[in-house]
Amino acid sequence: MSPPLFSLPEARSKLTNVTREAVTSKNIKHLLNVFSQVPGSENEKKLTLDQVFRVVLEEEIINKVSCENCLAIISLAIHGVTEGVCTATTPFVLLGDVLDCLPLDHCDRIFTFVEKNVGTWKSSTFYSAGKNYLLRMCNDLLRRLSKSQNTVFCGRIQLFLARLFPLSEKSGLNLQSQFNLENVTVFNVNEQESTLGQKQVEDRDDGMEIEEGEMGDDEPPNSSSIPIDYNLYRKFWALQDYFRNPVQCYDKNSWKTFLKYSEEVLTVFKSYKLDDTQASRKKIEELRSGGEHVYFAKFLTSEKLMDLQLSDSNFRRHILLQYLILFQYLKGQVKFKSSNYVLLDEQSFWIEDTTKLVHQLLCETPPTGDKFSKMVEHILSTEENWNSWKNEGCPSFVKERQPDNKPLKVARKRPAPEDFLGKGSNKKILMGNEELTRLWNLCPDNIEACKSETREFMPTLEQFFEEAIEQADPENMVEKEYKVVNNSNYGWRALRLLARRSPHFFQPTNQQFRSLPEYLENMVIKLAKELPPPSEEIKTVEDEVEEDDEDNESLLKENNESPEILQQKLVTGELIESLANKLGEQWKTLAPHLEMKELNINAIESDSEDVKMRAKLLLVAWQDREGVNATAEHLIIALNQAQLSELAESLTNDTENGS
Structure with a gap:
């Protein structure tokens, strides 16, 4: 057998009767039972119960029953939303109906209920569905209230809205700093109609009311x-x-x-x-x-x-x-x-x-x-x-919380300059990685490196406009739609290049151009007359690749040594052993020039009391940190900076004898 179909009159009758009973008993359990027994889909039953709530509330308002019954119906609707038997907007619709129909003295009592349930309205179940209803309801109330007679009530409404909406709510921030120009103060602008110049004594003798300046014993000083x-x-x-x-x-x-x-x-x-x-x-x-x-x-x-x-x-x-x-x-x-x-x-x-x-x-x-x-x-x-x-754009006041399984970050002390800059005249910058450190320190002066001609990436006018000049030649018969000047990206770069390299860009002209491609075509014609004709020697792609490889090889020869030569310059264990025995107590003098931190020096002192062992630990720590850069040449430079010239000369002789 097929399930019974939904019947709106029957469902509305059952739900209306059980809703009236629930208002009297203030218990929603029986209503939930009847709701589950009514045949039909959940959506159909929800919409029916929403209508029933409004009908029952309308009866209470027409019969002028106490506000307690109205609030009981709204409370039932709130519980109904929680139980999933009515839509989330129903309580707010009922509140709007009540406040629109009742006089202001009753609205005060209804609004007290709204204030007490601000926590409910801010919950995830109700907030997104009802915030606009509540805002509209409060604005309608403010229009009805008198700012002079109902000042306290107006203030309560404003405080409620401040509690309901977060600080970042754009509707209450007046971001553009606009003024309420409708707040006009009306006063007497006609001096002839003014009564300030008239005498008040005559009026008092005629039995008229006391006017300004005549308040008797209570007159202000x-x-x-x-x-x-x-x-x-x-x-x-x-x-x-x-x-x-x-x-x-x-x-x-x-x-x-x-x-x-x-x-x-x-x-x-x-x-x-x-x-x-x-x-x-x-x-x-x-x-x-x-x-x-x-x-x-x-x-x-x-x-x-x-x-x-x-x-x-x-x-x-x-x-x-x-x-x-x-x-x-x-x-x-x-x-x-x-x-x-x-x-x-x-x-x-x-x-x-x-x-x-x-x-x-x-x-x-x-x-x-x-x-x-x-x-x-x-x-x-x-x-x-x-x-x-x-x-500042109203940044959020809410700070993101760390996940429970993620440890909190400990505040790290800001490193001192000497922690990442070397000491002495060479001031080698440590980048935390051997290859990055080598690349960064290829040129001791980074400003000069940035000014190098090899870093000039801006093309010349001949190179950039070569293709456009060829397409502008009528003999090449290139159709207009296929020209590069129609490319917006090409046009943007062309304008920047003309502004840097061409005097025509700043010359005044009476000719008006409708579009950027039209302007570039005119500029290309001017450049074609001034620039020299392209060379007849055309390099193939293979030739350019070979030239690039040769340049790269020459560059590597300038900046790097072959692995065999580099291996010969590295400091060996025997050399470290020999130098440590000669260094002895002077190891602490050499440590700062090897860019050793105070923390590492203290660790070396705590590891051994023998000065020769401390010197060896210093040299080994330096060798581990420098890696392929731990050469005898760098060690000799450090010895000379530490004014240990005798040891530097001895190390030089040992290196030459070893080679």
């Missing part, structure tokens, strides 16, 4: 003594446009305006200081004990609030901190900042002096001004590290 007029009001709020878009400061005229407005505002802050009175301290303690949050929403630019704002310590700190952030951007190195945005010396000096003034004003602003200033300085220093990290 010095508020009534600050001369506030429309001119100060306009300049003060006009500075917000520079804080919003600091690029304006690089413009000469805009900088003059910013400088003028800033000096006047900072003079007001400097002239009218706030006092850390007992009343203000008592008010701050009440706020702290009551657990209330002190924050500023988008600036309130009413003229009636101007005197109160200037007398408020939090407001002053807000404005002064904006100055420090602006100065840090103007002075800092930003990767995507235009090359034209450079400060003049006068601007840099003014920023340095003003930065000191701002920190001084922060220290003088109660309460605990010194502590607040140091904290701000620390935060801005970490911001510089953040900018440097972004300028």
